[in-house]
Amino acid sequence: MAVNLRALYAFAREMYPKKNPNPIQYGTAGFRGDAKYLDSVMYRMGVLACLRSRFLDGKVIGVMITASHNPEPDNGVKLIDPQGEMLVGSWEEIATKLVNVSDKELEATVAGIIEDLGIDIGKKSNVYVGMDNRYHSPQLLKAVCDGVLSLKGNVKEFGIVTTPMMHFYVVAQNTSKAYGLPTEEGYYTKLITAFEKIRGTKLEKGNYKNKIVFDGANGVGARKMLQFLKRMNGSLNCEVFNKGEGKINHECGADFVKVQQKPSSGLPITEPNTRCVSVDGDADRVVYFFTDENGQFNLLDGDRIATLIADYLMDLVRKCGLDLNLGIVQTAYANGASTDYIVQKLKVPVACVPTGVKHLHHKAQEYDIGVYFEANGHGTIVFSAKAKEMIRKSAETNESSATLLNVIDVINETVGDAISDMLLIETILHSKGWDVKDWLNTYVDLPNLLLKVKVQDRNCITTTNAERTCVTPNGLQEGLDKIVANYQRGRSFVRPSGTEDVVRVYAEAASREDAELLAYEVAALVHKLAGGVGEVPTLPPKHNSHI
Structure with a gap:
């Protein structure tokens, strides 16, 4: 197969010239930014x-x-x-290099990658491409496809899909369909069955009522949830809102609910204690929430989801009589109360592990059954090949093992899948006969707060110990430790953003007031020692009397 790299350069220069002079880094979630600068990035990622392949x-x-939970125009x-x-990871570095070289350097850079890695350019290449429902996604999809075709690769377009669906298709095809059929119907069928x-x-049991309200964040998850419901034989009573009438993730979705600690806009006023589910724009994050009889908002985030699932799976494994080790993987953002509950109860x-799903996923694979969720609701469960084989053999004679086999098929093990996770949570709540208040009452969260501090250069912050300890700049960790020591059950850490020049501050303490005071004290210290930009972060006026 003859591939003309000079033609690749000419096509890139004419159709997808590099417009953004600023460097861009491949982060945990790939490349993100303003869509108007991404044509060249997409073309080059098609090439990569x-x-x-x-x-x-x-x-x-x-x-x-x-762009997942990011708002438009991203x-x-x-x-x-x-x-x-x-x-x-090694290819993340290659990706970063490839998107940042000039148009003139593109041909030589691609040639260098081929030579350095010994890639046989005559081999077949197969690439699957999907997109969310942002208005600029179709033109960016075309750029990816053109990148693949410029090297004479094979490309298959799946149109508008959730991110977890794309992961599902890739695994299904690469496992000769053992994971499922690599089609939209194959995805629905496996999970629903x-x-x-x-x-x-029996659709209702104990305190469990078969009724949920689904916030689709005006993203692709809403569309796919409607397709699920058409195929579900009435087994889940679910109303879908934020179906695309507004902007993706704007005042709705999992990230909005988690960060703002309040219900999404666009949802109806529901009866007290109604289970509400929010996903993000590409449906790989999920959180639950409800409003109680007193009008109090209550969040059930990734930490709650992880503990609920681990408890259920531990019970099932005991009933199976199998010797399988189960572990939970968290990040520093996990609420301290959830960690105490996992260890003690x-x-x-x-x-x-450090923030980022790839870190959690790799660690989870060290267990027979690994459960991981970031506090933001992004996570899944992975089962080792050994565990699956033991469960499969046991299922021939053990009813609990047969149930566990079906549980595995409800789970999309490849990546966080909001709809798959929701189906698993509904399965567990139904099994236990629990409503959201039963779930919430398993433990009491420590009040916490997240802040951002703008800085001149986020790279001045470096961390260790799974991002819980700050190494540079000098004196920041020492100062942070002194501040934390003044608060009952206080804990705080700082880490640089992966995409912008801000430092993220997390703080928790025994009371809401203390959590806020702690967060702003740490934020002020970061501003002072890490080159803060703009005004020093301060508490809103209503709190100033407490300082």
């Missing part, structure tokens, strides 16, 4: 996906066009490796 002997590589792109995992087998015909091993 084609090379990655050839490097892996023609295995399917996925490309997803999305968009982005991420690559999906053959087993549904995030792009391997398993969900309805476990659920049975559930007695499950817990590990802490």
